[in-house]
Amino acid sequence: MIDYEHDISAIDAALLRHGMASIHLLRAGDEAALVDCGTGHSLPNVLAALAHKGIAADKLRYVILTHVHLDHASGAGAAMRAFPNAQLVVHPRGARHMIDPSKLITGATDVYGAQAMADMYGDILPVDAARVIETHDGYVLDFNGRTLEFIDTPGHAKHHHCIWDARSQGWFTGDTFGLAYPECTVDGRAFIFPTTSPVQFDPVAMRASVERLLSRQPEAMFLTHYGKVTGVPTLGRALLSRIDAHVAIARAAASAGDGRKQALLAALSAYLMDELRAHGSPLTRDEAMAVWGLDIELNAQGLEVWLDSEKT
Template identity: 85%
Template sequence: MIDYDHDISAIDADLIRHGMASIHLVRAGDQAALVDCGTGHSLPNVRAALAQKGIAPEALRYIILTHVHLDHASGAGAMMRAFPNAQLVVHPRGARHMIDPSKLIAGATAVYGEQAMADMYGDILPVDAARVIETHDGFVLDFNGRPLEFIDTPGHARHHHCIWDARSQGWFTGDTFGLAYPECTVDGRAFIFPTSSPVQFEPAAMQASVERMLARDPQAMYLTHYGKVTGVPALGRALLARIAAHVAIAKACAGAGEGRKQALLDGLEKLLLDELRAHGSALSRDQAMAVWGLDIELNAQGLEVWLDSTAA
């Protein structure tokens, strides 16, 4: 667990490796909330973090999901059973998949297989509809006197919202403000890189969502992948440029036929390595791909779906 100012901490979700996915613990007086909840395997870390902070399970009042991709939300059902006073706060496009996760499970199982699903995500349990709060753009949750404002932030997914915390002057960004893994920080400067999704990547919408968040002049961003980043204006400029670079790579590969996927992978890897070198990172190619390989694969998938949708 990493403690930040303003009663915010990052709990490692233990997804694949340490430092890949975080769960943010937020306190407001004698109550607590989680922003994103990891997988079914993340529950022991959450229990330990609450115990370390002296927070009773009954004091956890909200489990807030930025979106319902499995690395952020598959533990919701287990968490709701463990914390009896919690309500689940979720985008209206994602709520039905938490109440009945069968489509999420079937889709992911078709990709990964049953054993890999169990290994990665654990049990994915339904959430009682009576305990679900659906948000809307501009929705404000009164978290024990600490208002949390939700805005719709499509681009990575259409069921994505980000949460403004006035106390910290920061956003909980899920995946909309990209990824910043600790291994790539140089002299205290985070390295930011966009993440598409294999199904709903919309680069123009993502750029608009990023610009909307930057307009609030945030002092910090709290990323699920991974943790708090500052120096937000410079990170925002870099992120917007790298989203544009993804679009340029996709357009350059659009006519590559059966070799399109490999061309996308090669182009994204080159972009990543060039940007890491410009950032001052000393990671080798193999070290960088050990950190970023899965994300490069997912980004290539997302660009393929986007190209197909624009062609249609």
């Protein structure tokens, strides 16, 4: 667990490796809320963090999901059972998948297989519809006197919103403001790049969402992957540039036929390594790929889906 200012902490979600996904814990008086909840394997870390801070389970008032991709939300059902007074706050496009996660489970099982699903995500349990709050663009939640504002931020997913915390003057960004892993930080400067994972990547919408976040002139961004980042204007410029670069790489690979996927993987890897070296990181290619490997695979898959959608 990492403690920040303004009663915000990042709890490691125990997803595949340390430092891959975080769950943010907010306090307001004697109450608490989570932003994203990780997987079914994340709950022990959350309970340990609450115990360490002296927060009883019945004081956890909200489980807030930025979107319903499984690394962010598959533990929601388990969390709601652990926290009897909590309500689940979710984008309206994602709410039905938390109430009945069968389509999420079937789709992911088709991709990963049943054993890998269990290993990565644990049990994915339904949430009682009576405990679900659906947001809308501009929705404001009064969290025990702490104001949280929700805005619609498509681009990574159509069921994505980001949360403005007035107290910290920061956004909880889920995947909209990209990925910035601790291993790639140099002299306190985060290295950021977009996540274009399937199946709803939309570069125009993503750019608009990022620019909307930046327009608030935030002091910090709280990323699920991973934790608090500052120097937001510089990161924003880099992220927008790298979104454009991902699109250019995809368009260049579009004519590669059966070799399109491999062309994407090679070009994305080379591009990000060049950017990381320019950032001043001493990581070797093997070390960087140990951190990014899954993300580059998912980014390539998402870019392929986007290229195919451009044809229709």
